[in-house]
Amino acid sequence: MAGHRPWGTVCSTTIEAQIAAMFPLETASHPEQLRRVAIDPVSRVEGHGKVTLLLDDDNHIQQVRLHIVEFRGFEKFIQGRPYWEVPVMVQRLCGICPVSHHLAAAKAMDIIVGASQLTPTAEKLRRLMHYGQILQSHALHFFHLSSPDLLFGFDSEASRRNIVGIAASYPDIARKGVGLRKFGQEVIRLTSGKRIHGTGAIPGGMNKSLTLAERDSLLKDIYRMVAWSREAVQLIKEVHQHNPALYDAFASFRSNLMSLVAADGALDFYHGKLRASDADGNKIFDQIDYQGYDRIISEGVKPWTYMKFPYLAALGEESGWYKVGPLARVQNCDRMNTPFAEAERQEFLAYGKGSRVHATLAYHWSRMIEMLFAAETIKELLHDEDLLGDDLLVKGERRSEGVGVIEAPRGTLIHHYRVDENDMVTMANLIVSTTHNNQAMNTAVREVAIRYLDGRELSEGLLNHIEVAIRAFDPCLSCATHALGQMPLQVSLADGQGMEIARLSKNADGTFCAG
C-alpha cells in the first residue's frame, strides 16, 4: 500500500548520528540492547498509528517514535483524472474530513480555470460549508474523542473512557455534542447538495445556492449552537482550572506556529495568506501567497518512517518544524472577528501571561474557541442575503497549475495540481495537517514518555497517556477503511534481538487479552 521511499537508500550511520543530535530520544545509540514496546495501532485515531518504545533493563526510555502508516497512494489515485472531477473524488480520501479535501481541491481548480475571485454568493456558500465542517469536526473530536480522557482522567477505567461513558455520566454534554455534530452535518448537506459525496463546490464557484427554506431551517437552530459552543468553552476552561499543573505541563514543548490569516491578520479558516511565528510569537514570515508554498516549506525524510517531516525552509530542519491546527491558529492570528470567540481568545492569551501557550492539552481549549468562532460565523453568514443569490460561477484565463489551501479542522491543508492541455491531472501533491504536525506529535509523545513512563512498569493507563497526547492533535492518520474486524490494538514486548517476549492485544470491542 505504501509508496516508494523518496530518499532511496540514504540511511547512513552519519545521518543517524546527526538526527540523534537534533532530536533527543528519536534514535537510541544502542537499540539492539533494548526492549521494544509497540502500541499498535493507537486507538481512537484514524487509520493506523504505532508508537514504539525502546526500554533498557531498568525500564528507562531510550527511544520513542510515532509511526504513522500514511497511505501514499492518494496522488496516484488522482493523476490521469479530469480536473473537474477532482473536488468530488478527493472526498473519498477521507471519510472524516471530506469537505476539507473537497474545498482545498476546488480552490486549486479555481486557479486552473482562471477564477481568481469568486462571486460573493459562491464564496459565502463555500465559507458556510467550511465553517459547518469545522463545527461538526471539532464537536466530534472534543465530545466524542477527547472528553472521556479529560472528564474521567487518563488513568480511569478504560471501559468508561468513551462517549457511551460520557453519555451515562454527563448526558447533557453528550446530547449537546451530538446536536452540534448533527447541525454541522446539516450545514454541509444543504450547501453541498447531499449528505455525503456532495458536489457543491466546482471549479470557479458553486453549483447551487441555498433556498430560503433551507436558510431558515438553519437559522432556527443556530442560536442554540452558539450557546452550546459557549458552554463547551466554559467546560474546557473548568477542566484546565481543575488541574492546571497537569494541563500546563502535560506534553508541553516550544515550537514555531503556522497558519493562514486574512489580509488584516484575522483568523480565517477558508482563505488567506501564510503566517509563521516563532515560539515566542515573533513573526518569521507573514502574508505569503500560498501559490509559492513549496518555496517556504521543505519536507524532511527519516529512515524509519514513510511520513515526511515538513519544516520552514528558512530555519532548516532542526529549528524549522512547527505546529498547525487550533493551538497555532488561535495564537497566530491578530483577532477573531466574532465577539464571543474573540473574548475567549483574549482570555486564553491572558492565561499565557504574555507568552505563547505550548501545552499540548491546550489544543482542546483552543479547539473549543474555534468551534465557538465557527458557530458565530455561521450565524453571521446565515443573515447574509448573498447566500440566496444565483450568480455562482466565474471563469477566466485557463492555467496549468494551481494550489488550494484552507485551514481544515486539524490544521493547514495544501492541495497542489498540474493539469495538461487535455484537462487531465498530471501531478498532485497533498500536504495534510497531520503531516505538518508530524514532528510536533513525535515530540509530544517523547515528552510524555519521559515524564510518565520512564522507569515504571507499563500499564494500560500509562500507555493511554501517550494516546492522550496524540489525540490532542486530532490526527487523521491515513483514511483507512473501517470494515468490521479491523483496528485491533497490539502492545508487544521484544528483546534486543527483536524476539517478541510478550504481547497484549486490544480487540475490536476494546477488550484486552494477553496473547
Add this chain to the structure above:
Amino acid sequence: MTARILIFAWGNPSRGDDALGPLFIEQFRERLQQKPVLRDIEFLSDFQLQVEHALDLRGREEVLFVDASVNCPTPFSVSMLDPTRDESFSSHAMTPQAVLQVYVELQGSAPPPSRLLAIRGEHFELGTDLSSSARAHLDAALVWAENWLAMELPG
C-alpha cells in the same frame, strides 16, 4: 413521515471491498424498484458509522446495518444486535452496537430491533474495484435480504 425500516450501510466506495455496504444499498434499492414495499424503507449510507446516526434510528420498527467484514464467515453473516457499552469507536468509526447504546443513552428507551448483515470482503486498496469474491458474496447477501424483507413486510 419516517419509514418503518431503515437500511443503513457504510464504507468507502473507492476502497475495493469496502464498497460492499454502499453497493448493497444501491443494488437492493434497484431490485425493489416498482415494489410497494419501497415506501416503507429508507436507505442511508455513509463513509463510517457515527454518533449522530443514533438519531436516524428514531421512529423505526426495524433496522438493518450492512458493512463489509474482514472476518465474518463466507459469504456473509447475520446477527441480532444489542446495545453494548464498548470502546471500539473513535472519532472515525463506531460499531453498530455502540450506536445502539448511544441511542439508549440519548433517547432513554430501547432502540428498534436491529440486525447486522456483515458481508465478507478481502481487498481494501484505494482505487480498486470490488473483488470477484466480494461480488459473489454481495449477490448472496442480496438474495438473503429479499427473503428477509418478504418476511418483515409480507405482501
